[in-house]
Amino acid sequence: MIEVQAKPQHALVLHPVLGRESVEFSELKLAEAVGLAEALGVEIKSSLPVTVRDIKAGSYFGSGKIEEVSALIAEHDINLVVINAAIAPIQQRNLEETWNAKVIDRTGLILEIFALRAATKEGRLQVELARLGYERSRLVRTWTHLERQRGGQGFLAGPGETQIESDRRMLADKIGKLGRDLEQVRRRRALQRTKRRRAPERVVALVGYTNAGKSSLFNRLTTGGVLVKDMLFATLDTTHRILPLPSGQQAVMSDTVGFISDLPTDLVDAFRATLEEVKEADLLIHVRDMSDPLTEQHKQDVLQILDTLGAGPGHEQALIEVWNKIDLLDTNIRDEMLDNAGKKKSSFPVSCTKNIGLDKLIQSIETELSKFDQVVDVTITPKDMHIRAWLYQHGSVLSEDILAQGNCKMQVRLTTVDHGKLQTHHPQVFV
Numbered sequence: 001m002i003e004v005q006a007k008p009q010h011a012l013v014l015h016p017v018l019g020r021e022s023v024e025f026s027e028l029k030l031a032e033a034v035g036l037a038e039a040l041g042v043e044i045k046s047s048l049p050v051t052v053r054d055i056k057a058g059s060y061f062g063s064g065k066i067e068e069v070s071a072l073i074a075e076h077d078i079n080l081v082v083i084n085a086a087i088a089p090i091q092q093r094n095l096e097e098t099w100n101a102k103v104i105d106r107t108g109l110i111l112e113i114f115a116l117r118a119a120t121k122e123g124r125l126q127v128e129l130a131r132l133g134y135e136r137s138r139l140v141r142t143w144t145h146l147e148r149q150r151g152g153q154g155f156l157a158g159p160g161e162t163q164i165e166s167d168r169r170m171l172a173d174k175i176g177k178l179g180r181d182l183e184q185v186r187r188r189r190a191l192q193r194t195k196r197r198r199a200p201e202r203v204v205a206l207v208g209y210t211n212a213g214k215s216s217l218f219n220r221l222t223t224g225g226v227l228v229k230d231m232l233f234a235t236l237d238t239t240h241r242i243l244p245l246p247s248g249q250q251a252v253m254s255d256t257v258g259f260i261s262d263l264p265t266d267l268v269d270a271f272r273a274t275l276e277e278v279k280e281a282d283l284l285i286h287v288r289d290m291s292d293p294l295t296e297q298h299k300q301d302v303l304q305i306l307d308t309l310g311a312g313p314g315h316e317q318a319l320i321e322v323w324n325k326i327d328l329l330d331t332n333i334r335d336e337m338l339d340n341a342g343k344k345k346s347s348f349p350v351s352c353t354k355n356i357g358l359d360k361l362i363q364s365i366e367t368e369l370s371k372f373d374q375v376v377d378v379t380i381t382p383k384d385m386h387i388r389a390w391l392y393q394h395g396s397v398l399s400e401d402i403l404a405q406g407n408c409k410m411q412v413r414l415t416t417v418d419h420g421k422l423q424t425h426h427p428q429v430f431v
Helices: 023-039 063-076 089-099 106-117 121-138 163-198 214-221 265-270 272-279 295-308 331-343 358-369 382-394 416-425
Strands: 010-017 043-051 080-083 102-105 202-208 239-244 250-255 283-289 319-324 347-349 374-380 396-402 408-414
Touching: 010 023, 010 063, 023 043, 023 080, 023 106, 043 063, 063 089, 089 102, 102 106, 106 121, 121 163, 202 214, 202 272, 202 295, 202 358, 214 239, 214 250, 214 283, 214 319, 214 358, 283 295, 283 358, 319 358, 331 347, 347 358, 374 382, 374 416, 382 408, 382 416, 408 416
Parallel strands: 010 043, 010 080, 080 102, 202 250, 202 283, 283 319, 319 347
Antiparallel strands: 239 250, 374 408, 396 408
């Protein structure tokens, strides 16, 4: 039996520089694009920023740049060109024909990574739907030689179905089926969220730019077991774990997919069933990589996506920032950051790898979750002592006194849900 070895992928990464983009910014965006390409497991042979003064309708780049890239392709035996921008289908086809290499734009690159990382059936459904939506836009008129014969006789008979029309119809059928399957996922997700709202545990959702350290923080604060790797989009599927709080109470923490600038609209739509869990959370924790020079821009990218989902501060949802990877900063920069964080009650410098600042963070998470808790005074008679045990299990007992008659007077902090349960099932304790 003869095994056919797949040809290794040798990639060239190009970052188009448009307008007055600074050299530093271009280099950082190019490095991000290289990271995305490496996440696919391809070998990066070369990468460079390419100045684009005028986008050409048929080829995106000018003839001079195309010739320059052609020379690089020949020199390094490149068979994959990654363009860190969204390009039109006709531009992609023309460049592939000119360079005799596969061309993939930023949207296609992110979709490829998501397809590689999706581990659950739901994740694969979401990625496949986004991919098909993207491919439908890539169908350009390249198969006119396969057009069928005219249907019927005479000049009035129209042409038969062309190959491109057939492909579009098949894609539409697949997209329709995937859409119906995902609708079932959305309904199941909605039921799960309803059950969680009825449960006493509050929900804390981690959000942030990809590779900011969300999974590392998740594993530190919970018994997560989530894959942690210095790689863009190392994990995709949302994971839930119990988050123990200092008072002995619990919350549910969810680790969500990382965000990125220019996240494809098809992906946001496909993953909406998963991402909608974010807006149902009682508290959002925005994890930021403070060692990244583009951290401020990444913050705005995350807030923009949250706003698209109907979540975040603009929608009256509590959010605190975790300033991660402070161990990678120079001492003077770290000291200044710690000083600034002290002035902002909603910002917490931490290092997940060095276990710095996590105790203060977890205490603040509980404080934030407790803002809307109810502090109640109750009196429990000897025959109702099972209620006392329930209060210790579900609430935080602030004080307790035993009265002369054997009654127990308590002051307890309860969640809104548990306070409602106590009022409904044991109204006598409030007398």
